[in-house]
Amino acid sequence: MQREVRAVVFEDRLAVMRRPAPQARPGEALIALRLAGICNTDLELMRGYQGFSGTLGHEFVGTVLEGPPDWVGRRVVGEINVTCGECDMCRRGMRTHCRNRSVLGIQSYDGAFADVFRLPVDNLWAVPDNVPDELAVFTEPLAAACQVLEAVHIEPQARVVVIGAGKLGMLVAQVMRLTAADLVVVVRRERQRELLAGWGISAVALEDLEPGHADVVIDCTGSEPGFSTALDLVRSRGTIVLKSTYHGLATADMTRIAVNELRVIGSRCGPFGAALRLLEAGLVDPAPMIEARYSLDDAGRALEHAAGPGVFKVLLVP
């Protein structure tokens, strides 16, 4: 066991620090990182979202170093909400909304951009043998994409539009493809169009869509103009799924929600079991989204790369 481990720490500014190896608390496992992914939330946290301070990172695949004997040595991914199990939300089965939760690498819990990190054993999922690390590392965002299906019943004849074809939007698009819905993804870049073509998904320019005809719009933009576009595209009594956070407050035409009787449905963390089944069955293939790999030592450059316009998944290796 290493005495010192590297950790990518954000405290007002980013630094790769060497620290004493963490110690597992009761119920926790220690995990050695195999591969981590950079999410837009990491970039938001560095801009001050949540006032976060600590080790970043919540998308990972790792190996259990310490924990219950049947877990040690296993390749795992992990749910990111660390919950109390006792509040009313936990007791009602909504653990991701635990009132006392901390969140791996996002809220009051050190994250996975480190050689070794902690996570409750209850949060772990074993990775099927046929799912390589570079796919397993997408489990967390793919679960978030699957959460759209938990929140909304997508009928196979629905007209579905995905806007915001970025890191998360591309996974949402792949999940939506499986519903047999009439799916299009709004793109602005040739690279988006190429990726989507590889999965057999239709890409369109915004100008080519008729306003007011989508049954479901999934907004992965996290921007005011994005939500405004969603309001334009959706039909009356249609559904907008908010799949992203915003910088601060957003100005929106709420009257259209009332008058057009829209349903605006928020969606966050999703089912890991579903995501792992899709990866195991080869029904989604996030591999073409991988742009680059960096060592933890180069996390600063990696995060900079990930923040570039139109950049999909940047990975960190120990």
Place this chain on the structure above:
Amino acid sequence: MQREVRAVVFEDRLAVMRRPAPQARPGEALIALRLAGICNTDLELMRGYQGFSGTLGHEFVGTVLEGPPDWVGRRVVGEINVTCGECDMCRRGMRTHCRNRSVLGIQSYDGAFADVFRLPVDNLWAVPDNVPDELAVFTEPLAAACQVLEAVHIEPQARVVVIGAGKLGMLVAQVMRLTAADLVVVVRRERQRELLAGWGISAVALEDLEPGHADVVIDCTGSEPGFSTALDLVRSRGTIVLKSTYHGLATADMTRIAVNELRVIGSRCGPFGAALRLLEAGLVDPAPMIEARYSLDDAGRALEHAAGPGVFKVLLVP
């Protein structure tokens, strides 16, 4: 049949005008006004909402003057959306969202604040004999209140909070009472508390509610602070029903919708049949909401009265 009729016309400013009696077009009936109600939408239209110009008024009870023989002489209320019957929304059974609709007294169709006015026969509902005019005049807003039940399944064990206890909010509260839900209405005035007490509905001050514990918040405020309050009160994965329009754009914390996985559901016009059944059965009693009656000649004063703070229903009589 009168040659000239009075009409309360808004064209940049309000005027009670004498005009030639309207003529029914194919499929329309002519209706003689018995009683009309002033809605907040009328007040919004006078502030420029929708750029409306024409005769105001969409809450009414009247007598059919001209139309199919089996309708003439009957006491009626009427649905306010005048629809094409041919667009995709009409064909899908969502006539209130007709793409070519006009709306009685709201959009490109002269309203009911007049001695005589037109409306398609298909929009008419006969008023049961045991429902007096002063209750029947509430059918349209009561139908809008019932629309909450069309949009959301209110479980009998749900914790429901109504905010915005005004003209519409009080009807929503009465409908919600029938669901057996654990209902409270947020009030700021003693008069609201008295009215609610008369119906056996709990009134609370906002400060007395614990944030994050309502299963459903019904926002009848149509204001930014109102929506912000709704976001405070609702639990994660709970529902906010938007039951009102806003002045222009609103600034809102959309991130909370995503992170707390909320459902924000718009709701507008509702089922007249349901509203008439409730009135016929005596399950709701809007009569205590009536503040005053004015002649059409005094419509200016009536609208001013209706715009006063905390004022409920002001009626117009021919």
